[in-house]
Structure formats: structure tokens, C-alpha cells
Amino acid sequence: MSDDLIRALASALPKGRVLTRTSELLCYAYDATASEARRVPDVVVLPASTDEVARVVRIARGAGAPVYPRGAGTSLSGGAIPAQGGIVLSTTRMDAVLELDAENHCAIVQPGVVIQRLNDLAAAHGLMYPPDPGSVAVATMGGSIAECAGGLRGLKYGVTKHYVTGLEVVLADGQIVRLGGKATKNVTGYDLVGLFVGSEGTLGVITEATVRLVPAPEARATMTATFAQSSAATRTVAAIVAGNVVPATLELLDATTLRFVEEYAHAGLPTDAAALLLIEVDGPPEAVAREAAFVERVCLGHGGVVERAADDEARERLWAARRAAYPALARQSRGTIVEDATVPRSRIPEMLAAIEEIARRHDLTIATMGHAGDGNLHPTVLVDPDDAELMERAHAAIAEIFRAAIDLGGTLSGEHGIGSAKAPYLGWALGEGGLDLTRRIKAALDPQNILNPGKFTA
Amino acid sequence: MSAARPPDDLAVMRALADAVTICNRCGACQAVCPVYAETRIEPGVARGKVQLAAAILSGDLPVDREAAAAFSTCTTCMACEEACPSGVPVVDIVAAARAQVVEARGLPWVKRVVFGGVRRPRVLRAAAEAAARLQDAAFKPASDRDLRRLRFPHGLAARRAYPPLAAHPFAHPGPLRKAGTGPRVLLFPGCMVTYVYPGIGHASVEVLERAGVDVVAPPEAACCGVPLEAHGDLAGATELARFQLDQLEGLEFDALVAACPTCTSSFVHRYPRLLAGEPRYAARAQRLAACAYDITSYLVDVLCVGPPTRRLEATVTYHDPCHLARGLGVTRQPRELLTGIPGVRLSEMREPSRCCGGAGSFSLAHQELSLAIGARKATDIAATGAEVVATSCPGCRMQLADVLSQTGDSRPVVHTVELLAAAGR
Numbered sequence A: 001m002s003d004d005l006i007r008a009l010a011s012a013l014p015k016g017r018v019l020t021r022t023s024e025l026l027c028y029a030y031d032a033t034a035s036e037a038r039r040v041p042d043v044v045v046l047p048a049s050t051d052e053v054a055r056v057v058r059i060a061r062g063a064g065a066p067v068y069p070r071g072a073g074t075s076l077s078g079g080a081i082p083a084q085g086g087i088v089l090s091t092t093r094m095d096a097v098l099e100l101d102a103e104n105h106c107a108i109v110q111p112g113v114v115i116q117r118l119n120d121l122a123a124a125h126g127l128m129y130p131p132d133p134g135s136v137a138v139a140t141m142g143g144s145i146a147e148c149a150g151g152l153r154g155l156k157y158g159v160t161k162h163y164v165t166g167l168e169v170v171l172a173d174g175q176i177v178r179l180g181g182k183a184t185k186n187v188t189g190y191d192l193v194g195l196f197v198g199s200e201g202t203l204g205v206i207t208e209a210t211v212r213l214v215p216a217p218e219a220r221a222t223m224t225a226t227f228a229q230s231s232a233a234t235r236t237v238a239a240i241v242a243g244n245v246v247p248a249t250l251e252l253l254d255a256t257t258l259r260f261v262e263e264y265a266h267a268g269l270p271t272d273a274a275a276l277l278l279i280e281v282d283g284p285p286e287a288v289a290r291e292a293a294f295v296e297r298v299c300l301g302h303g304g305v306v307e308r309a310a311d312d313e314a315r316e317r318l319w320a321a322r323r324a325a326y327p328a329l330a331r332q333s334r335g336t337i338v339e340d341a342t343v344p345r346s347r348i349p350e351m352l353a354a355i356e357e358i359a360r361r362h363d364l365t366i367a368t369m370g371h372a373g374d375g376n377l378h379p380t381v382l383v384d385p386d387d388a389e390l391m392e393r394a395h396a397a398i399a400e401i402f403r404a405a406i407d408l409g410g411t412l413s414g415e416h417g418i419g420s421a422k423a424p425y426l427g428w429a430l431g432e433g434g435l436d437l438t439r440r441i442k443a444a445l446d447p448q449n450i451l452n453p454g455k456f457t458a
Numbered sequence B: 001m002s003a004a005r006p007p008d009d010l011a012v013m014r015a016l017a018d019a020v021t022i023c024n025r026c027g028a029c030q031a032v033c034p035v036y037a038e039t040r041i042e043p044g045v046a047r048g049k050v051q052l053a054a055a056i057l058s059g060d061l062p063v064d065r066e067a068a069a070a071f072s073t074c075t076t077c078m079a080c081e082e083a084c085p086s087g088v089p090v091v092d093i094v095a096a097a098r099a100q101v102v103e104a105r106g107l108p109w110v111k112r113v114v115f116g117g118v119r120r121p122r123v124l125r126a127a128a129e130a131a132a133r134l135q136d137a138a139f140k141p142a143s144d145r146d147l148r149r150l151r152f153p154h155g156l157a158a159r160r161a162y163p164p165l166a167a168h169p170f171a172h173p174g175p176l177r178k179a180g181t182g183p184r185v186l187l188f189p190g191c192m193v194t195y196v197y198p199g200i201g202h203a204s205v206e207v208l209e210r211a212g213v214d215v216v217a218p219p220e221a222a223c224c225g226v227p228l229e230a231h232g233d234l235a236g237a238t239e240l241a242r243f244q245l246d247q248l249e250g251l252e253f254d255a256l257v258a259a260c261p262t263c264t265s266s267f268v269h270r271y272p273r274l275l276a277g278e279p280r281y282a283a284r285a286q287r288l289a290a291c292a293y294d295i296t297s298y299l300v301d302v303l304c305v306g307p308p309t310r311r312l313e314a315t316v317t318y319h320d321p322c323h324l325a326r327g328l329g330v331t332r333q334p335r336e337l338l339t340g341i342p343g344v345r346l347s348e349m350r351e352p353s354r355c356c357g358g359a360g361s362f363s364l365a366h367q368e369l370s371l372a373i374g375a376r377k378a379t380d381i382a383a384t385g386a387e388v389v390a391t392s393c394p395g396c397r398m399q400l401a402d403v404l405s406q407t408g409d410s411r412p413v414v415h416t417v418e419l420l421a422a423a424g425r
Helices: A002-012 A022-028 A050-063 A115-123 A141-147 A192-196 A230-242 A255-265 A285-301 A312-323 A325-330 A345-361 A388-407 A423-445 B017-021 B034-039 B046-057 B065-072 B079-083 B090-105 B109-118 B121-138 B190-196 B198-210 B226-230 B234-248 B261-274 B282-290 B295-302 B332-340 B367-384 B394-406 B416-422
Strands: A043-045 A067-070 A087-090 A097-101 A106-109 A164-171 A176-180 A204-212 A219-227 A249-254 A275-283 A305-308 A335-338 A366-371 A376-383 B139-141 B148-150 B184-188 B214-216 B255-258 B292-294 B314-319 B344-346 B388-391 B413-415
Touching: A002 A043, A002 A050, A022 A043, A022 B046, A022 B065, A050 A067, A050 A087, A050 A164, A050 A204, A067 A141, A067 A204, A097 A115, A106 A115, A115 A141, A141 A204, A164 A192, A176 A192, A176 A204, A219 A230, A219 A285, A219 A312, A230 A249, A230 A275, A230 A285, A230 A345, A249 A255, A249 A312, A255 A275, A255 A312, A255 A325, A255 A366, A275 A285, A275 A312, A285 A305, A312 A325, A325 A335, A325 A366, A345 A366, A345 A376, A345 A388, A376 A388, A388 A423, B017 B046, B017 B090, B034 B367, B046 B065, B046 B090, B065 B090, B079 B090, B090 B226, B090 B234, B109 B121, B109 B226, B109 B234, B121 B139, B121 B190, B184 B198, B184 B261, B190 B198, B190 B394, B198 B214, B198 B295, B198 B416, B226 B234, B226 B261, B234 B261, B234 B282, B255 B261, B255 B295, B261 B282, B261 B292, B282 B292, B292 B295, B295 B332, B295 B416, B314 B332, B314 B367, B332 B344, B332 B416, B367 B394, B388 B394, B388 B416, B394 B413, B413 B416
Parallel strands: A043 A087, A067 A087, B184 B214, B184 B255, B255 B292, B314 B344, B314 B388, B388 B413
Antiparallel strands: A097 A106, A106 A204, A164 A176, A164 A204, A219 A275, A219 A305, A249 A275, A249 A366, A335 A376, A366 A376, B139 B148
16 A cells, blocks of 8 residues: 555655655654654655645545644644654645735744744734744744644733634645634634644644734833742732733743753752742833832742843843753753643642642652743653653653643643643543544544544544 | 664664763754755754664664765754754764764775875875866866866766865975964864965964964874764774874974864864774873864964954954854854954854855765755845955855855955954065
8 A cells, every 4th residue: 555655645746745765754753742652654745835735635535544744843742743654744845924914913824834933024013923832943833723832921922722813724535625814803603713723633734824913012021039939939920910910921940940950051040949930021111110010029028039130131041041941851861751731820839739749659850840820830750761660650640640630620731732642631631522522523524534643533 | 663673783873872862852953954944854954863863773774875865964063952952962973873884884985985095195185286287177267256167067066166276285384483482383274274275274374473373284284084074984084083193293382273173173072082992092182182272262362362453444244164163162253353353344144153054075965955055144145245254164165155156246255364364464
């Protein structure tokens, strides 16, 4: 089957856009998920147009071959891994910004456009595209829409699904459908755009997207606050939000993360602190001044030691601690499993305590940082993929973390998606009814199960 | 994946097995890799190459020509290492993979013949001198600058424009000033300066002597070995490392200085590593590493030279060579030298330390890729409006001259020390 499939693909696409060498296929066997095993595809295709994507999907349908859409391969739940062989469909050649409509505050992009590039173009018009996952410099629009990526600004600006107003999608039968458009209000029929945002490539291949842009804030104020007790930090978060101030960024680094960051970056952080908050408010200058003063008062009132950035250079210095968090953890071990269990904001103290208890019981190092403002934590388990016993403990701990999040009224994933890594736990979050509905939607749109099979819809 | 073959014959790569496993596959390297920017396929980028190295170690990828081809598409610009959150030594891994292929399969015959010559300094000199005499038969002048193109374009080199080989290779006659009061510097010329750009060598001598330095040269203008190591010829590169240490033994100098950052990083980084296990050489390699400098760094950091006297009215833009900026951490010093020249205005280009795509023989082996990477640099240079392009590497100079000529851009490209020398005359 495989040879016929490759021949058909080679005749459907221009020369050089069908990769079949072992050395090429091995490079599409993974994404950024440390816990998931490599799976080598049979072939990689590099379509450059919607029409070429449709041709690939039709050939795949005829052959019953799986199709795995892939952007930059930075997904963190196994979404881009070709779990059952078949075709990896890379969108990196479809990377045109088709239109930047400053008047309507929107842009039309192909799926391979890197998020940061859209932001750079938008900045020239005083606009921005708010979703900013950690991988913003490399992740693609197609991939981040398929995974409904979040980021550091989620508290105030929301996540990817709040910005997608139109999509062009190639369905499992090779049909091309165009959904939504530039209109920001649109209740015409089902929310079909919403159906595909976060669908993780299981329902169709996104070939074009219309996204909202927003005016970039005129001003911002940045500060860090360190606390001797993590409960003081989480109470501070609650008090800030209770005061009806919504910071753009409200990040928490726990004691373990802080210790590693200080070892790595020598940023002058207090190593005896139990938690650090990085807080940024943005908006019109008067509002920023008022909100920053309020936030500072709240931090001080809860015993925080506050450092406020006087200028851009100082802002960079404060952000450096947060930016160093992942590199610092990555250098501590041979692998890191970054989870993103999410709870309602008010339950963060309990969630942090649960994570600490689970780490202790399984004798693991789990460093937690995260978007405290929106309850989206990133407990990061330091692992060694070659140490089977350690990996087993890590997986047991992760399952308990998910259980704890759900028991606290939260969910499995705030922004990384389910993919294959969290698929075993999906029922905990959705229940039988939710699982059944998911499977019925999948069966209706992809009856042959050729789109990203082996993931959460399996 | 199951191991198809027990990896018991992979000594070169096993030494880097730990380095391979620390890659988290986060993909951050995609943002900075000049090769990936052109190919946008995963085998082009560091993450892909590190995973291929893992596949070789696990027995899933045979050590063959295909593997060699996969690891050849890297300019070793080190931008990925700078961006890597986990600190993966990507260039070392790529070098080990290339060496492993040569170890397992031997060198292709062309490389065997060429590298055999490069390993013998006298053969190299004889070949270069013969080629300099014969080059008019093979090359014709390119339109607008001192470059040449093949008369009968074919194969790999068809589109490229080359500077001619020097009719008189750079050869410093020995110390001119015998006063012995100033520091004594061994100027290591390297192949590019010796055979292609002797002017950079003469300018280096001029600025060093003007600063009161006694300049001496090594007995033989031998290759530093990087071109061999880049093709996986570890044995040849190590032999040249020993040759260099042997020929410098007994010479007295306070510092070793080169105008080619790749040569300098050989002394600073490569030789101590290549010779670490050899009792006869290890300590000497360490001693040399401690006194080896890029010429701009030596002039600024050690000699603290003052500005030259003559004015040079020119807007200059500066390209940071990869092996100088990231390899040796030298970016401030050449700029200080340039802006110290009365009348020189520095107009920075976008991403000045982005790889120019030259990367030695990469520019021949991957001509189209090299020109595409270089074309971005040419665009960034043109956008500065500068009249002169300065850089601190003869290899970058050659590539920049070529890629500018591809667009009919006749801006001169010079080494930093050439401007400095001119401003002192």
C-alpha cells in the first residue's frame, strides 16, 4: 500500500515536496512532548496551497491512510506525532500573510505563518495578536489554532479561540469549506469555526484563518513581588482580581522553580522566597498608573517584596526570571514533562498544595510555574526518558495531578490540548456523555478516521 | 523503535550521547536557523539533526551517505546553540556525526585527494601557486568588481563569483622592528589570508606594528584544520593540530593573533579538545588557547589602541562573523575600532550576527542554499545605505562580495583591519 500511496502523492505534488528518505521521515516522528514515543511516518508532504492539501487528503482517503497535520511541531500533548504511520502533512510551505486589514482589525493568514511574524506585521499598525504561547517565535498559526494555544496574556486577553473569526478547512473527504469571515459578530448557524479551533487536526486541515487583532496597549507597568509563603502569593492574586483589576500578565513561580532559575540565571532572586509573582498591567497611561499603584499596594499589604520596573530595561530584567524558568528547568534534567492542569482561580492554593504533596509522595522534583491569574498552572516534572522506573513514577504523579485538578472543579488542559498524552484521562473531564458526543462528532466528520488518528478521539 | 543494529561501532558519536539526550525537542532553534529559514523542513534544523544523531545511536539510522547528506546542511553558525533552552552543543553533535560517517565509510576520493594535500603545507602551497598561475584559463572576470566566474560554468560552482587567488601569497618576512620593547605577537595567517586575501595579512601587520608590536609569523602557512573537521576528517584535522603545535614549539611570543575567527577558535576551542587525550600536546594546546586572540579583540582589549589619525569619510555597516560573535563572544571590539576612525559612521544592519551562508566549503557543496541565505544578508546590507561593508573574517568577506555581486551591488567589502590600516597611512 505504502509504495502506491507515495507514487500517488508524488504525482499530485510538485517535485521535491514528497519526502520519503529515512533521514527525513525520522525528523517528523516527534513533537515537543517529552512523554510521548517517536513514531515514524511513511511519508511527509509539503503542500503549498489549499488545493494541494485537498489533493493529499483525497489520496489519503482513497488509500485509507492516516493524515497528520503539522505546523512547527511544538505541540506539548503529542498532537503532531504520527501515531499510526501514514502521511505527515507539513504546512510550513503555506506561510503567506494574505491580508492585514488594519481598518477592520483583522488579518488573513495561511496556516504556516509563524505567530511572531503576524505580530511583527501587526505592530506596524499599532495592533497586536494577543495569543502568545511560549513557542510564539516558532509556532505556526495553523498549529496554534488547531491546539487553541494560550499564553501569558490569557487572563486579560483570552486564548486563541477568542480571536479566530474565519477558517478555510479541508475536510476528511477532501472538500474545501470556508467558515465565518471578517465579521466579528456572527451567529449564522452553528459555531462551525469554533468546532475546528482546538480540534487538534482530528476534524479537518486548517488551510486559512481570519483572526482578530486588537490595538496594542499604549502603556504598561511591570513589577515582581516575592513572598515568604506561597499562600501569601495566592491570596495576593485573589485580592488583585477581587479589586476588579485585570492584569495582562499574572505569573507565579514556585520555590522550586525560583531556586533553579537563580542557579541558572543568577538574576539576584531571593532563594528563600516561597513564590514570586510577575505582574504586568497595560492600557491607557492613566489607567495603568492607577492599576499599578493598586497592585503594588495589594502586594505590599500581603507581605510581598515589590520591585517595580522604571523603564524598558528594568522591565526586561524582571521578565528575565520568567523567561529563564523553562531553560532553567530544562537544564536540570534530561527531560521535562510540562503539564497544564487548570483550576478555577480561587482553588489555586489547594492545587499547589496537592502538587507538592504528590511530588513528595512519588519522590519527584516538580517545579510549578504558571498563569496564576487564570488558574492555568504548569507543574513541570523533571524526568529522564531513559529511566523507566522514574518515568513510571512521573506518569503516576501526573495522573494524580489531573485527578486533583478535576476534583477542584478544574480541567486537564488549559492550553496544551489532549493529544495522545492526556487521552487516557479524557473521560474524567468529559464524562461518558461528553466522550460519546466527541466520538459522534468525529464519526460524522471523519467516518474513516484518517485525520490525526490515535489521539483523544480514539 | 527497535534497534536494527547494536551501536557498538559508534565510538565518535557515543562520546556525545549525553549531549544528544538533553534536547527537549522544543523546536526553539527553528526561529534562528538560517538553513531552516530557506528549506522549512525539519531535517534542516538543529532539532532534526540532533534527533537524527539519536537515531544513529539507537541504530535506527545507518551511518551512510544519506546520513552524511543530512548532516551536511549546517553552516555551524551556532545560532541554535545560543537559542537553545537546554544548552545542547549542536555544532559538536553535527561534527561528531560527520566524523562518524567518515570513520565508518572513509572519505570520498575527491576529498581524500584534496585533504591529503591540505594536510601537507608544502603541497598546499605548491597547489595554490600553480592554481594562481592557471586560474585565468578557467575563470573570467565578473562584471563589476574584483571577482571571477568560471569560463565554462558547470556543476556546483556555476553561479558563484570568486576572488582570484593571490599571485603572491601572504608571507610575512619576520619581525621588522627589532627593538624588543613591545609585546611579541605571532600572527597566524590561515589559508584564506595567505592565498586569497594577502591584503588582510599586510593590514594586520601594519596595524599591529603601528601599535608597537613585534610581529612574527609561523614557519609554514599551514591550514588550521577546520575545513577537514567540517567534512568529518577528524584524523586529518588532528594531524594538522599537532603540526601547528609542533611548528610553534620553541617560538617566543606573548600572544597568538589571527584575522580569521575560525582559525582563532581552532586555537581557543578546537585544539584543546582534539588533543585532550595526548600527553605530548594537551598542556601546550591549553597554553596556546590562553594566549590566542582575534585581532580586533587583541587591539582593543589588550593593546587598548587609540584611534588612527587620518579621516575616512564613510558610512560603514558591520557583519558579525558567526565564529567571532558566538564562537568567541567578540562583537563590541570591531565596532569600537570602526567608530574610532575619524569620519566613519556605523550604520547597523538588521540581525548583524545572522549567518551570511558562506561557511567555507558549504558555499560550494550547497550553492543554492548558500546563495539564498546570503541573499537575505545582501538585502539587509543594502537597507543600511552604507557605502562600505566591514567584517572580521576572510570567509565572510568572500561570501558577502559574492552575494552582493549577485544583485549587481558594487559596495566594497573589507576586513575591519584593512579600514584601520588605511586610516593610519
